[in-house]
Amino acid sequence: xxxxxxxxxxxxxxxxxxxxxxxxxxxxxxxxxxxxxxxxxxxxxxxxxxxxxxxxxxxxxxxxxxxxxxxxxxxxxxxxxxxxxxxxxxxxxxxxxxxxxxxxxxxxxxxxxxxxxxxxxxxxxxxxxxxxxxxxxxxxxxxxxxxxxxxxxxxxxxxxxxxxxxxxxxxxxxxxxxxxxxxxxxxxxxxxxxxxxxxxxxxxxxxxxxxxxxxxxxxxxxxxxxxxxxxxxxxxxxxxxxxxxxxxxxxxxxxxxxxxxxxx
Amino acid sequence: xxxxxxxxxxxxxxxxxxxxxxxxxxxxxxxxxxxxxxxxxxxxxxxxxxxxxxxxxxxxxxxxxxxxxxxxxxxxxxxxxxxxxxxxxxxxxxxxxxxxxxxxxxxxxxxxxxxxxxxxxxxxxxxxxxxxxxxxxxxxxxxxxxxxxxxxxxxxxxxxxxxxxxxxxxxxxxxxxxxxxxxxxxxxxxxxxxxxxxxxxxxxxxxxxxxxxxxxxxxxxxxxxxxxxxxxxxxxxxxxxxxxxxxxxxxxxxxxxxxxxxxxxxxxxxxxxxxxxxxxxxxxxxxxxxxxxxxxxxxxxxxxxxxxxxxxxxxxxxxxxxxxxxxxxxxxxxxxxxxxxxxxxxxxxxxxxxxxxxxxxxxxxxxxxxxxxxxxxxxxxxxxxxxxxxxxxxxxxxxxxxxxxxxxxxxxxxxxxxxxxxxxxxxxxxxxxxxxxxxxxxxxxxxxxxxxxxxxxxxxxxxxxxxxxxxxxxxxxxx
Numbered sequence: 001x002x003x004x005x006x007x008x009x010x011x012x013x014x015x016x017x018x019x020x021x022x023x024x025x026x027x028x029x030x031x032x033x034x035x036x037x038x039x040x041x042x043x044x045x046x047x048x049x050x051x052x053x054x055x056x057x058x059x060x061x062x063x064x065x066x067x068x069x070x071x072x073x074x075x076x077x078x079x080x081x082x083x084x085x086x087x088x089x090x091x092x093x094x095x096x097x098x099x100x101x102x103x104x105x106x107x108x109x110x111x112x113x114x115x116x117x118x119x120x121x122x123x124x125x126x127x128x129x130x131x132x133x134x135x136x137x138x139x140x141x142x143x144x145x146x147x148x149x150x151x152x153x154x155x156x157x158x159x160x161x162x163x164x165x166x167x168x169x170x171x172x173x174x175x176x177x178x179x180x181x182x183x184x185x186x187x188x189x190x191x192x193x194x195x196x197x198x199x200x201x202x203x204x205x206x207x208x209x210x211x212x213x214x215x216x217x218x219x220x221x222x223x224x225x226x227x228x229x230x231x232x233x234x235x236x237x238x239x240x241x242x243x244x245x246x247x248x249x250x251x252x253x254x255x256x257x258x259x260x261x262x263x264x
Numbered sequence: 265x266x267x268x269x270x271x272x273x274x275x276x277x278x279x280x281x282x283x284x285x286x287x288x289x290x291x292x293x294x295x296x297x298x299x300x301x302x303x304x305x306x307x308x309x310x311x312x313x314x315x316x317x318x319x320x321x322x323x324x325x326x327x328x329x330x331x332x333x334x335x336x337x338x339x340x341x342x343x344x345x346x347x348x349x350x351x352x353x354x355x356x357x358x359x360x361x362x363x364x365x366x367x368x369x370x371x372x373x374x375x376x377x378x379x380x381x382x383x384x385x386x387x388x389x390x391x392x393x394x395x396x397x398x399x400x401x402x403x404x405x406x407x408x409x410x411x412x413x414x415x416x417x418x419x420x421x422x423x424x425x426x427x428x429x430x431x432x433x434x435x436x437x438x439x440x441x442x443x444x445x446x447x448x449x450x451x452x453x454x455x456x457x458x459x460x461x462x463x464x465x466x467x468x469x470x471x472x473x474x475x476x477x478x479x480x481x482x483x484x485x486x487x488x489x490x491x492x493x494x495x496x497x498x499x500x501x502x503x504x505x506x507x508x509x510x511x512x513x514x515x516x517x518x519x520x521x522x523x524x525x526x527x528x529x530x531x532x533x534x535x536x537x538x539x540x541x542x543x544x545x546x547x548x549x550x551x552x553x554x555x556x557x558x559x560x561x562x563x564x565x566x567x568x569x570x571x572x573x574x575x576x577x578x579x580x581x582x583x584x585x586x587x588x589x590x591x592x593x594x595x596x597x598x599x600x601x602x603x604x605x606x607x608x609x610x611x612x613x614x615x616x617x618x619x620x621x622x623x624x625x626x627x628x629x630x631x632x633x634x635x636x637x638x639x640x641x642x643x644x645x646x647x648x649x650x651x652x653x654x655x656x657x658x659x660x661x662x663x664x665x666x667x668x669x670x671x672x673x674x675x676x677x678x679x680x681x682x683x684x685x686x687x688x689x690x691x692x693x694x695x696x697x698x699x700x701x702x703x704x705x706x707x708x709x710x711x712x713x714x715x716x717x718x719x720x721x722x723x724x725x726x727x728x729x730x731x732x733x734x735x736x737x738x739x740x741x742x743x
Contacts, residue, residue: 034680038680038683038684041684041685041688042470042684042685043685044470046468046469046470046685047469047470048469053470055470060683063680063683066676066679066680067672067676067680070668070672070676073668074664074665074668077664078664081664085572182662182663182664183561183564183565183568183663183664183667184561186663186664186667186668187557187558187560187561187667187671190557190667190668190671190675191554191557194675194679195554197679197682198550198553198554198675198678198679199314199317199554208321
């Protein structure tokens with residue numbers, strides 16, 4: 001019973017904040033806008049042959065998630081950091097003293113809303129890309145069938161991308177719970193996500209690049225978007241998402257432990 | 265009827281809110297929060313760590329020392345050069361009758377230089393198919409001249425002391441001056457001759473969602489006649505500069521043929537900057553991409569922490585003029601970031617140098633103009649980023665969105681750009697605040713999106729626009 005009450009309370013708190021709706025719109029909108037812009041700007045003109053391009057069109061269509069995830073991070077951090085900033089965390093814990101219940105309810109509500117917004121963004125991106133790609137030379141005749149969820153790898157990329165967004169939001173929620181300060185939590189999560197893509201640009205060694213891409217949350221997690229050339233990936237699609245899930249789990253557990261042990 | 269006397273403050277002048285006191289107050293607020301000073305320290309440490317990491321990974325991939333690796337060479341000095349000795353002052357005249365192959369920047373013309381050693385000073389007057397007649401020296405792009413003149417063309421290069429002057433003419437009678445350069449180290453016994461050179465063709469190949477860019481050697485050729493060197497040296501023969509470091513190259517693409525005063529030169533490779541060179545200074549300083557996160561967080565918090573705790577009302581009660589408050593915060597944040605940036609960028613360069621040396625690389629010379637511009641520019645970059653962050657924080661008033669917005673604008677264009685076609689990625693690097701990172705460039709590479717100072721200017725424009733918006737909102741809104 002407490003669990004249902006906690007869920008309802010968290011849902012009400014999340015629902016009645018304007019920032020939540022802004023962030024959800026940003027997840028879907030940024031994913032779609034950046035995905036459409038990237039897809040529209042890539043064509044086959046610099047390929048040896050259109051078929052030789054080996055372009056991973058579903059991945060291209062979903063590349064907007066690289067930006068959309070930032071809104072998921074902010075939403076995850078705000079879900080708990082906002083309560084610390086406003087001081088309502090005291091009232092929340094007075095109503096539901098079991099802290100693990102509070103955190104679990106927050107995680108469930110955040111995961112659900114991010115999943116909905118992410119699904120909207122992913123489906124819209126795929127639909128727009130389906131319209132744009134043939135015009136840029138990625139036609140069936142050149143070996144790029146129209147994007148369709150009936151295609152196994154494409155469906156996996158789409159579903160995996162939604163899961164990616166959810167896991168990033170949960171990672172942010174965990175870090176936000178542990179750190180409590182919004183600014184510090186957002187900076188830390190964004191740095192954690194982006195730091196390795198930046199460092200791999202510096203390191204000329206392919207061996208180290210592969211190693212880093214295996215263990216870093218963003219490159220590993222986004223492996224789930226790959227639909228061709230899987231043997232070239234440093235880590236398999238689902239394994240990569242598993243790496244991100246491990247980060248999110250550790251962050252949630254650490255956040256939960258600190259939440260339980262500390263006074264608000 | 266009473267006359268209202270204007271209000272005069274009874275506070276002693278030295279106790280009033282002078283701008284200096286305002287700056288001092290902001291500095292005190294920054295200095296006395298231990299976490300903020302730690303953040304400043306963290307940004308320095310992160311930047312230096314990245315520099316050390318990149319220096320450790322910078323092993324020379326060429327065989328037999330770094331200099332044989334083409335990407336390590338900053339200057340290219342190839343092409344074909346056919347010369348005679350030139351003692352003291354004198355001139356060389358020739359007509360380029362035809363030019364073939366190599367594109368708009370294929371070069372055919374006359375060159376005076378002191379030595380046939382690679383990458384030594386020279387002055388070259390050349391005709392190009394697409395960029396007119398130019399006088400080039402050194403190993404930076406451009407050169408004096410221009411226009412639309414093409415072969416056939418008469419060229420004349422004269423030496424007088426250390427000055428070398430180029431002239432061109434359509435008919436060999438009416439000469440027009442192209443430009444003049446000084447070659448300070450030109451020895452008394454120099455050499456004068458004809459040359460051809462051509463830049464590599466840049467080929468972009470897209471595959472597996474990424475683009476690889478490679479330079480393919482192009483070849484060019486030109487025919488010269490009416491060649492005369494004066495003062496003429498009796499019995500002087502034309503000699504050719506050999507292919508770099510080995511036996512002669514393929515005679516089909518490199519060499520000299522001809523008779524009866526007509527010469528046909530063929531060559532491959534360019535004379536000028538290496539557009540594919542590694543920018544080791546920029547690589548050493550890339551830590552700023554990570555270090556900036558701490559600076560952005562700090563500068564945003566200097567504003568938003570006051571909003572959150574209601575401290576801003578106290579601040580504004582003490583200093584009611586809002587423009588001055590904004591200026592004080594921006595100056596203190598900017599100077600703190602500048603100081604951290606100076607420590608970090610000089611520290612990065614100095615600490616990375618021994619590691620680069622032990623990996624067989626020559627570290628960039630710190631006192632070189634462009635390197636110094638990159639090093640000081642990195643610190644200035646952090647200062648402008650801090651000012652921009654303060655302005656965004658005043659506009660948004662909350663730390664979470666302010667930090668996110670600033671980091672998004674600075675970081676994401678560079679990350680997203682890696683998967684985009686080069687032509688689109690360049691526009692991202694020109695139009696977003698990320699253009700500011702161009703100030704770190706010391707090599708004019710083929711993929712340069714914007715020249716260093718212009719890129720820095722773009723970032724400054726963003727910062728100024730944000731400051732103006734912040735000033736307007738701060739005056740208009742209640743705290």
